[in-house]
Amino acid sequence: MDRPNKPSAISPSGTGPQPSVHSEQGRVIASLPTGDSVEVLLYGATVVSWKANGRENLWVSEAAKLDGSKPVRGGVPIVFPCFGPPPKDHATSALPQHGFARNTTWEYLGKSSSESGKLASGGDDSVKLDFGLSSSQLSEDAKKAWGYDFALVYSVTLARDGLQTMLNVQNKGDKAFEFQMLLHTYFRIDNISKVAINGLGSTTYIDKVLNATEQQQSSPSLQITGEVDRVYKSIKQDTTSITQDGKSRLDVTRDGLSDSVVWNPWIEKAKSMGDFEPKDGYKKMVCVEVGAVDGWTKLEAGETFEGGMIVKSHA
Numbered sequence: 001m002d003r004p005n006k007p008s009a010i011s012p013s014g015t016g017p018q019p020s021v022h023s024e025q026g027r028v029i030a031s032l033p034t035g036d037s038v039e040v041l042l043y044g045a046t047v048v049s050w051k052a053n054g055r056e057n058l059w060v061s062e063a064a065k066l067d068g069s070k071p072v073r074g075g076v077p078i079v080f081p082c083f084g085p086p087p088k089d090h091a092t093s094a095l096p097q098h099g100f101a102r103n104t105t106w107e108y109l110g111k112s113s114s115e116s117g118k119l120a121s122g123g124d125d126s127v128k129l130d131f132g133l134s135s136s137q138l139s140e141d142a143k144k145a146w147g148y149d150f151a152l153v154y155s156v157t158l159a160r161d162g163l164q165t166m167l168n169v170q171n172k173g174d175k176a177f178e179f180q181m182l183l184h185t186y187f188r189i190d191n192i193s194k195v196a197i198n199g200l201g202s203t204t205y206i207d208k209v210l211n212a213t214e215q216q217q218s219s220p221s222l223q224i225t226g227e228v229d230r231v232y233k234s235i236k237q238d239t240t241s242i243t244q245d246g247k248s249r250l251d252v253t254r255d256g257l258s259d260s261v262v263w264n265p266w267i268e269k270a271k272s273m274g275d276f277e278p279k280d281g282y283k284k285m286v287c288v289e290v291g292a293v294d295g296w297t298k299l300e301a302g303e304t305f306e307g308g309m310i311v312k313s314h315a
């Protein structure tokens with residue numbers, strides 16, 4: 001399997017007090033001695049909070065359902081195995097928009113021991129939480145709609161210098177399947193009018209607002225002044241960064257992935273979503289989503305795919 005982008009991981013551990021991890025009411029919360037923390041709902045394995053340097057980096061709607069009745073409007077919902085409404089002539093055609101991963105309850109597999117995974121966890125520097133979802137945990141409806149034998153492991157690593165989220169997809173069955181995946185991250189920002197998205201220059205994108213026409217990003221910097229729903233394909237740069245008032249705010253680095261979606265619903269679309277509150281919340285969020293959504297990724301029986309992101313937050 002091609003791994004288009006291989007960034008260096010967040011810096012590994014030192015020694016010192018241990019991170020704390022506890023679970024309560026369907027969520028797992030991890031904190032570092034520095035005060036940085038991450039909170040993951042078992043429903044959808046949705047990261048609903050990531051605080052670094054005393055600041056929340058994720059936006060969650062005030063009307064988001066956190067009770068498992070609807071995918072969470074905010075945080076980092078996982079899109080799998082289809083992105084958007086599935087095409088009629090594809091094996092995913094009977095699934096809902098964005099698939100089933102974001103509205104199924106995952107299993108907490110535990111905190112991985114130090115030195116395992118992509119980061120050398122341990123000491124006070126990082127902690128890695130693993131979540132699992134396999135075919136047997138799906139609802140009867142989802143099993144009927146997509147009857148493949150698969151296993152997903154989602155690893156969320158909180159480190160002193162960032163957050164890493166990686167999705168590992170395994171084909172456990174005896175027939176090949178095709179999928180798309182996306183980490184649909186809602187970043188919290190202070191004011192959309194002061195924000196620019198950089199690192200998408202010279203990239204071709206599908207503009208879903210302009211009837212899915214193919215366009216070219218000519219300027220190196222994207223400002224958001226209206227509804228934006230764009231699928232950037234085969235991006236050459238590893239990192240898409242969000243600046244605020246001209247200063248670096250968040251750097252999103254793709255790992256094993258080369259597509260990104262940029263989404264902001266703006267005024268009318270925000271009004272039309274019952275779970276989007278406050279209605280002017282579009283000024284405080286922007287989705288920069290990493291994924292494999294241009295066409296389909298095929299996994300043969302027994303094969304594994306891994307992709308995700310490393311996000312660094314600037315104080």
Ligand SMILES: O=P(O)(O)OC[C@H]1O[C@@H](O)[C@H](O)[C@@H](O)[C@@H]1O
Nearest residue numbers: 097098184208229230261263289
């Ligand atoms: O309302 P949903 O299903 O969470 O989707 C939100 C948005 O998700 C984005 O990733 C899509 O590109 C948009 O088209 C879509 O509107």
